[in-house]
Amino acid sequence: MELITHLIEGFGYIAGIAPFLAIVVGVIAGIFVGAMPGLSPSMGVAILLPFTFKMPPLIGLVLLTAVYLASNYGGSITAVTINTPGTPSAVATAFDGYPLTLQGKAGWGLGISLVASTVGGMVGIIILIVFSQPLAAVAVKMHPAEYFSLALFGLSTVASLAGKDWAKAFTAALLGLLINTIGIDPISGVKRYTFGETSLFDGFDFIPALIGLFALSEVFSKIEEGSWKTRLSGEISKQEQWPTLKDYWNLKWATLQASLVGTLIGIFPGAGSAIASFLAYDLGKRTSKHPETFGKGNPEGVAAAEAANSASVGGAMVPLLTLGIPGSASTAVLIGALMIHDLAPGPLLFTERPDLIYGLFASMFVANGVMFLLGYWGSRLWIKVTKVPLNVLIPLIISIASVGSFAVKNSLFDVGACFGFGVVGWVLKRHGYPMAPIVLGMVLGKLMEVNFRRAVIMGGYGVFFYRPASLILLLISIAAFAYPLVQMRKESPN
Amino acid sequence: MTIQRINTFLDSPLGLGVLLVFLAGIEIPLYLFLRRKESPYKSQILILVSLVYLSLVFLLLSFAFPVKGKVSAGVTPRLWILGILLCSLYLAIRINKGKEKSDPSVSSSQSRMVFLYILLCLGYLGAIDLLGFFPASFFFLLIGMRLLSYTHPVGLIVLSLGWIAFLYLVFYSLLSVPFPEGILIPYLLG
Structure with missing residues (x-):
């Protein structure tokens, strides 16, 4: 009851023109940052951070949180329309969103991603408000062994993403993990596989790799198909189709389930929205009545990935606000924003500055609503991208891919890496190696390696089996790896 | 000591060049051989050979990483390499038995x-x-x-x-x- 009273007061704190303007500006900036490959949510929050120096703390925080929240949705727009995920967390959205566009149903992909994002965002905020303190206490007690097992569980999604080509999918995932070891070792500081090239000391940046593997490999495939005089959405002239309320309602369980998964994964510092969306997608596929249509334009796949992705924002705010631990790069920048205003994130913030905390919670609800309205209006514009002939769109995609790759570190090396990943991705894809496991390997690589080695340093190789939570997660991972393979074996013994 | 010196050479721009030339030296004759035999798996075999070659090079280089602390920097790359080699072996067996899909035909x-x-x-x-x-x-x-x-x-x-x-x-x-x-x-x- 006290919580509801606080929340109502929170809405009172943000009632006014200035907070509303901050939300609208933040949402617009967030959607743009998310949709532009190469501009990450954390970059968007960081770019707007200096503008908040002179603002009252609540308005500044509201603006930055709105950017963070909306950028997670923005990534799905380009993932659905041109198979170029604007953020790593939108990769899983592209699995079914882009096939929908190829079927001439871009409206479906965009509509579902918007509604799922909004619902996921709302669920994440509700969980943040109600359970933030007990959940944060559990998350910080996680041992590195449990983090490793959690990452392994994340990797188990490869088994269900793989389909019949599981050996190729595993090879791709392992390749992603191996690529991730290039650069200076995060624990010992040893240079690994850098071949004397200083640009490789930080390893391959994730964004150019992502753009190359998804966008450029697809561009090369389209050129090879010889279909460059057509449009992405096919030669349809009829009115664009959008899902009806009933269609959205039919996706309620997939969306809610993914929202819960997304929030929970978001709470674990370092796990991130990309892992959340992959895991939720995998779970959505396993629990769907039509798992065979996942990857071919199943709306449940879009809903699962997007709901989890947006819900993870609420999850990531849990350790930030309750313990002062950033769960992601964007929340790390938000901590900076709090500190600039002499605010120390932690349990005391709830008692000393309830106006700030509950005002922020209330603003996240409003930001979700604004995101829905702007997204609804914007989708009608974005969909026009799919009507552009491919012989115009292809050079534009390559151009934006190079801008996105360059903007990450202002380095031409990254543009070259993006092209390299594009060529490798095209070659591998045309021979049945899926791209998603490579990306998953790259996402999880650091989390897995660092926690694996920390765990071994702390408790030897047996530590993964001594700790009950780690053992349970390992067993679930093994089952998750094996189940799709056993199922497949049953269906086709050869 | 000799392995250490080889690794130091290979982990340099010149070493990378040598490794790439060596890969081309394997792939080009293999491609010509497979084309003469009209193998339906030409490209897939070339990809597998590249993966195995990359894995072996990375494996060799991993032995040159200085051991600092209880778990060396080479442990995890070796784990992933082992996995790639096992998957490649499995795929090679399937190709040999003709169970894999043949290469896509493109004009x-x-x-x-x-x-x-x-x-x-x-x-x-x-x-x-x-x-x-x-x-x-x-x-x-x-x-x-x-x-x-x-x-x-x-x-x-x-x-x-x-x-x-x-x-x-x-x-x-x-x-x-x-x-x-x-x-x-x-x-x-x-």
């Missing part, structure tokens, strides 16, 4: 267009360094659209210039991305 003109586009991308990368980002992007867009049979001359110019203006306004002016200016224009203009 040579379609493949040629992809290779042309890859070359165009490489040229674009070089041109950014030489001419600067905006002029290079303008020429890339013009040639890129023309290559894909977009013939409308006004459309070509308007689209390219419009896109460059968008990139300039958003990324250069608003977000202050310091795009390369190239070496040629500053050199010519002093």
Whole structure:
């Protein structure tokens, strides 16, 4: 009851023109940052951070949180329309969103991603408000062994993403993990596989790799198909189709389930929205009545990935606000924003500055609503991208891919890496190696390696089996790896 | 000691060059052999050989990492390499038994267009360094659209210039991305 009273007061704190303007500006900036490959949510929050120096703390925080929240949705727009995920967390959205566009149903992909994002965002905020303190206490007690097992569980999604080509999918995932070891070792500081090239000391940046593997490999495939005089959405002239309320309602369980998964994964510092969306997608596929249509334009796949992705924002705010631990790069920048205003994130913030905390919670609800309205209006514009002939769109995609790759570190090396990943991705894809496991390997690589080695340093190789939570997660991972393979074996013994 | 010296050499730009030449030395004769035998798995075998080669090179290099602390920096790469080698072995067996899907058939003109586009991308990368980002992007867009049979001359110019203006306004002016200016224009203009 006290919580509801606080929340109502929170809405009172943000009632006014200035907070509303901050939300609208933040949402617009967030959607743009998310949709532009190469501009990450954390970059968007960081770019707007200096503008908040002179603002009252609540308005500044509201603006930055709105950017963070909306950028997670923005990534799905380009993932659905041109198979170029604007953020790593939108990769899983592209699995079914882009096939929908190829079927001439871009409206479906965009509509579902918007509604799922909004619902996921709302669920994440509700969980943040109600359970933030007990959940944060559990998350910080996680041992590195449990983090490793959690990452392994994340990797188990490869088994269900793989389909019949599981050996190729595993090879791709392992390749992603191996690529991730290039650069200076995060624990010992040893240079690994850098071949004397200083640009490789930080390893391959994730964004150019992502753009190359998804966008450029697809561009090369389209050129090879010889279909460059057509449009992405096919030669349809009829009115664009959008899902009806009933269609959205039919996706309620997939969306809610993914929202819960997304929030929970978001709470674990370092796990991130990309892992959340992959895991939720995998779970959505396993629990769907039509798992065979996942990857071919199943709306449940879009809903699962997007709901989890947006819900993870609420999850990531849990350790930030309750313990002062950033769960992601964007929340790390938000901590900076709090500190600039002499605010120390932690349990005391709830008692000393309830106006700030509950005002922020209330603003996240409003930001979700604004995101829905702007997204609804914007989708009608974005969909026009799919009507552009491919012989115009292809050079534009390559151009934006190079801008996105360059903007990450202002380095031409990254543009070259993006092209390299594009060529490798095209070659591998045309021979049945899926791209998603490579990306998953790259996402999880650091989390897995660092926690694996920390765990071994702390408790030897047996530590993964001594700790009950780690053992349970390992067993679930093994089952998750094996189940799709056993199922497949049953269906086709050869 | 000898392994350490070999590894130090291989983990350098010259070493990388030698490794790539060596890979080409394996792949080209293998490709010619497979083509003569009309194998339906030419490309897949070449991919597997590349993966195994890459894994073995990375494995060899991992033994040169200095051991600091309880778990060396080479432990995890070796784990992933072991996995790649096992998966490659499994795939090789399936190819040998004819259980894998054969290579996709593509006409040579379609493949040629992809290779042309890859070359165009490489040229674009070089041109950014030489001419600067905006002029290079303008020429890339013009040639890129023309290559894909977009013939409308006004459309070509308007689209390219419009896109460059968008990139300039958003990324250069608003977000202050310091795009390369190239070496040629500053050199010519002093």
